[in-house]
Every structure is written in C-alpha cells, then in structure tokens.
Amino acid sequence: MKIALIGYGKMGHVIEQVAIERGHTISLTIDKDNLQDLNKENLKDTDVAVEFTTPEAAVSNYLQCFDFNIPVVSGTTGWLSEKEKVDEACTKGGRFFYASNFSLGVNLFFQINKYVAKLLWPYDNYTAQVEEVHHTQKLDAPSGTAIKLSEGIIEHNPKLKKWENYVTKDRNILPIISKRIGAVPGMHSVIYTSKEDVLTIKHEAKSREGFALGAVLAAEFLVKQDKGWYGMDDLLNL
Numbered sequence: 001m002k003i004a005l006i007g008y009g010k011m012g013h014v015i016e017q018v019a020i021e022r023g024h025t026i027s028l029t030i031d032k033d034n035l036q037d038l039n040k041e042n043l044k045d046t047d048v049a050v051e052f053t054t055p056e057a058a059v060s061n062y063l064q065c066f067d068f069n070i071p072v073v074s075g076t077t078g079w080l081s082e083k084e085k086v087d088e089a090c091t092k093g094g095r096f097f098y099a100s101n102f103s104l105g106v107n108l109f110f111q112i113n114k115y116v117a118k119l120l121w122p123y124d125n126y127t128a129q130v131e132e133v134h135h136t137q138k139l140d141a142p143s144g145t146a147i148k149l150s151e152g153i154i155e156h157n158p159k160l161k162k163w164e165n166y167v168t169k170d171r172n173i174l175p176i177i178s179k180r181i182g183a184v185p186g187m188h189s190v191i192y193t194s195k196e197d198v199l200t201i202k203h204e205a206k207s208r209e210g211f212a213l214g215a216v217l218a219a220e221f222l223v224k225q226d227k228g229w230y231g232m233d234d235l236l237n238l
C-alpha cells in the first residue's frame with residue numbers, strides 16, 4: 001500500500017517504521033510546515049492516509065482526504081465534539097477508521113472494563129476511579145482512552161451519571177485523574193476502592209509501537225472496505 005502520513009510527529013515517525021517493515025511505502029508526508037502539499041495531485045498515488053495530528057487539525061484533514069476519495073485512519077484524540085461532521089461525510093462516501101487507542105491490549109481492556117463494571121456496580125462499598133498517565137507533551141486531557149473507559153463504566157453502572165476530570169466525593173460522578181509525567185507513552189488504570197481493599201485493572205504501553213502497528217493493520221483493513229466509519233471492534237471482531 002502507498003500511505004500518506006498526515007502528522008509527522010512522535011506517532012508519524014513510528015508508523016512510518018512499522019509500515020515499511022510490513023512492506024508498505026510512504027507516498028507523502030504532511031506536517032504543519034507543508035500543509036499546502038495535501039492536495040489532489042500529491043495524493044494521486046496514495047491508497048490510504050494515516051492521520052495523527054492535533055484536536056484542532058484532525059477534522060479538516062479528514063474532510064480534505066474524503067474530497068479526494070482517500071480513506072483515512074486516524075488516532076488523533078480530543079476532536080469528538082465535531083463527530084457529526086465526520087458521520088455525515090461517511091454517509092456520503094467517506095471511508096474512515098478511528099480508534100482512541102490502537103493497541104491490542106487496550107482494546108481487550110475495554111471489554112474487561114465493561115465486564116468488571118457490570119459485576120461491581122451493585123456493591124455500594126466500592127467507588128470507581130479512572131486514572132491516566134502520559135508524557136508532558138500531550139495536548140488533551142483526559143486522554144481519549146480514559147474517556148472511552150469511563151463511558152464503558154457509566155454504560156454499565158446505573159448509579160453513575162457522568163465523568164469529570166477532577167477528584168470528587170459525589171458518588172454519581174466518575175472521576176478521571178490525569179497526570180503528565182516525563183515521557184510516559186500511555187498508562188490507564190480503572191481502580192475500585194472499598195474500605196477493605198483495592199481492585200485495579202491496568203494497561204501500560206511500553207512504547208508507541210503497539211499503537212503504530214494497530215494503525216497500520218487498520219489501514220490494511222480499511223482499503224478493503226466500502227464507505228463508512230470503522231473501529232477496532234470491526235478489525236478485531238470484538
């Protein structure tokens with residue numbers, strides 16, 4: 001496959017490595033300083049774009065690619081308040097694959113998380129909390145993964161009404177605690193605490209390679225699909 005990389009930062013570089021290892025070529029690299037190169041002429045030899053940029057840039061990058069009939073895989077977090085625009089574009093012909101976290105382990109964690117939430121919610125002695133730790137360059141908080149974990153818990157716990165990104169003793173609110181430390185690639189925990197014990201489910205990324213491999217596998221999957229919005233549950237048959 002010929003892959004256009006949109007966003008050539010920490011993730012863009014690791015995706016390039018993994019894509020080449022899997023026999024793909026990079027047809028185009030777009031970063032903040034050459035945005036004008038994202039055009040029809042430059043994309044004519046591209047099969048799929050892989051987009052890891054910023055919350056502000058992501059949606060306009062997707063829509064531009066769809067206009068040129070290029071399918072997009074994206075892992076950029078923090079833009080989902082604009083989800084409707086992308087939904088609409090996908091009904092009109094856009095091919096899109098989105099995951100807030102492309103690692104296999106985290107996608108299994110999403111499933112385990114819902115199961116544990118279903119088991120534990122009737123026990124009033126436990127209170128839940130989500131914690132995420134990332135490198136100090138991360139722009140958004142809470143992380144996209146922490147939001148998805150929290151939505152999974154709230155879906156299965158009728159006592160919880162919403163999540164908030166602060167510590168609270170309100171038992172109707174699920175707190176998400178965000179920490180920014182050094183170069184941590186990504187750590188997520190769901191913690192249930194009672195007077196007697198603590199039950200923790202935790203995922204720790206050792207590097208960015210797991211995210212990059214997931215994104216390249218998603219690109220290989222997306223080029224074979226029809227228009228629409230896809231995610232890791234489609235890729236992994238979860």
Ligand SMILES: NC(=O)C1=CN([C@@H]2O[C@H](COP(=O)(O)OP(=O)(O)OC[C@H]3O[C@@H](n4cnc5c(N)ncnc54)[C@H](OP(=O)(O)O)[C@@H]3O)[C@@H](O)[C@H]2O)C=CC1
Binds near residue numbers: 054099
């Ligand atoms: N889904 C997943 O599995 C993962 C998701 N992420 C998410 O991916 C995103 C990127 O992460 P990361 O690579 O660490 O961040 P970086 O800051 O290292 O890279 C982002 C790159 O995008 C560039 N950029 C900014 N604006 C534009 C634009 N309009 N068009 C094209 N490129 C642009 C930046 O350029 P410049 O430096 O010049 O500003 C930078 O090189 C984040 O939202 C992060 O949360 C990260 C890891 C895994």
Ligand SMILES: O=C(O)C1=N[C@H](C(=O)O)C[C@H](O)C1
Binds near residue numbers: 100139
């Ligand atoms: O910004 C990052 O680095 C990461 N962002 C994603 C998120 O917001 O969930 C995924 C991963 O944890 C790394």
